[in-house]
Amino acid sequence: MFWKYGLFFSILSGGIWGIFWQIFFTLVGILTLGTPLSLELSQIMIIGPLAGFIYIKSQKFLSIKFHLTAIIIISFLIYISHLGNPYHAGDENQLIIFILILSTSFFIWVSLNHSLYNLSPGKLSKHDIESFLIKFMWGIGLIILILITLIPFYIMIMTSLKNQQSLILNPLDLSVNLNTDFKTLFNSYIELFTNFNFHLFLINSFIVSCTTVIITLFFSIPGAYALARLRIPNKKIFSGAVILIYLIPSIVLIIPLYIIFSYMGLRNSLFGLMLVYPATTIPVALYMLRGYFSALSSEIDDAALIDGLSRVQIILKIAIPLSKPAIVSVGLYVFMIAWNEFLIAFMFLDDPNIFTLSRGIMSLNSSEIPQQHLMAGAVIATIPVMVIFLYLEKFLISGLSAGGVKG
């Protein structure tokens, strides 16, 4: 069977990596040059497999020198095959084109080196095939994931730093002239904070999100503990009902809520939001925490009961310290739900002074306000969450409860 040979896999992965990096660097070229480039794949479909073939045939004498030579040869082949004019870009961009092509060859070779390392060209065992596939998929998956997250973020930041004129001139051009002074570069941000009340929105969002997290944890930790540990009559029905609440989409609830909250005068107030948000997040939090609590050994709780703790003290001194990672991730999750929530905020808030960020960004969406302001608003909404995430990451380690019990 031909597909059981290392040679086949090397040629196949050479082709796939070639196409992949060609597309990627064409995109990079478009974004940096700001001019359309033509994407041609037929050449790389031959050069890529060829590179794979060279790699697997020369595995015995891989060295830095050999790597460098290979990369230069691949670049050379790309140039030749495009008759010296890859991407059909203008002459003034030749330096960048050269860098793009060098990067394409470099990354093709590195990827091959990652996924084909130590693979023999001959017939492969099942284990070899599996480990190749895992490495290959892992590489592709990782890169795609990074691109999916980074590219929109990159576009968002770059657009937010541009001025109206250059945006209209060429919306594709994502290069930023870093020689301009701070004030012009961050003009959109300054405008948002001075003329559009974004400092208020930021504070409002923080208040609402933090309160939501606190209220949610305050109710869901004891609730989840009770569901996990205590013998409550009709427990099954109760926890089923909780999940049911979670499954109802908020779009169904929003009209009755709107009416009720209007009657009670709670609409158009942050307090109203602080009532609604926990109501939607508590079921999820309850469900997630219950799973974690039931995985903790109940004998530890029994030991604490014997040592004289009440159930409340057990929650505070045993359950919470042991499930810190779970509580932090639930808290983070709830924070993000509240922070990003738009629908309810949009329906409930009319007064621009109490807008939350997502509601505030929505208010920028009009023809009079330049697009880069919208992008800057999006950046402002994203960055706090990222900072909090990076800060709390160290709490998300597992294994806090290790070692207390055995068996």
Added chain:
Amino acid sequence: MSSITLKNISKWFSDNQVIKNIDLNIKDGEFVVFVGPSGCGKSTLLRIISGLEDLDNGSVSIDDVDVTNKIPYDRGISMVFQSYALYPHMSVFDNIGFSLKTSGVKNKILEKRVGEIAKILRLDNLLHRLPKQLSGGQKQRVAIGRAIIRKPKAFLFDEPLSNLDAALRVEMRLEISKLHKELGVTTIYVTHDQIEAMTLADKIVVLNEGKIIQIGSPFELYNYPQNLFVAQFIGTPKMNILECNQKEGYIYLNKNKKTNIKTKKENVFKIGIRPDNIELCKPVKNMLKGNIKFCEYLGSEQYVYIDCELDNELIVVKLDPNTKVVLNEKIGIKFISKYLHFFTKKDERIN
């Protein structure tokens, strides 16, 4: 130090009755061991005594005070769990001192008490470690330390040694025995392990399906089992049980095999004899005979399994390890009659 009295205790888990009308008296300072097959309710009974499990019926008293409705801490009892159940996020020091700390004992006294306990249990050098940095035996000692620091009225142990390896088990067994002698505290100990039960107990309680089958000293249980269950449960290898009937004072086994056993007892339906109490000899007439089927050599002793053509039952005999055994040899079997146990049709002992 106190006595514990259980009166007519019952416990249901939904509609499954796990504990069935148990009455039990435990004297001050006694070491009581609960044994019984898996699922018979030993842990449940222990948890009822400690207050971790509610009762459906009956009462628990400690020192003649009814504690049925008291929370675990107020019963003044401490418990050691099978899984150790140490607090994973606290150091050994905090684990041992936790109950004193919760009850508001001053730091100075706390440190002194923990120090004393650590010395007794040889944990002095480990006080700052977390449970995950300890070996199984050390964890178990921490769990015991946590239990004794409160000077409890009674200790409850739920299979405390079952997670340890054989050598460590012997060591910890001796340690628990020593501790009991030193402190003299009433102790209830649940185990699967016969040797633990026999060596530690002043009194063994045999449970089956939520009922007490027999209570007695290790000697009584081994020599005077009140019924077939206890007879077979206590002692390894198991007691040989043979169905029989009586004719002219002699006992006949299945298929009318005559034996040398003569008895005046009536209604004998089964006889039991421990592997230690059987002698092998040359096969002669009018005597139980059989072929040696298997032999297990254990170094200090050996067990031979003899097929006497009694409904596929093999008779186990314990022999001196130096006896030469030839497989498939025809051999005569002599029961030492003073060690025989007789049972009725209802599996009750005949005295």
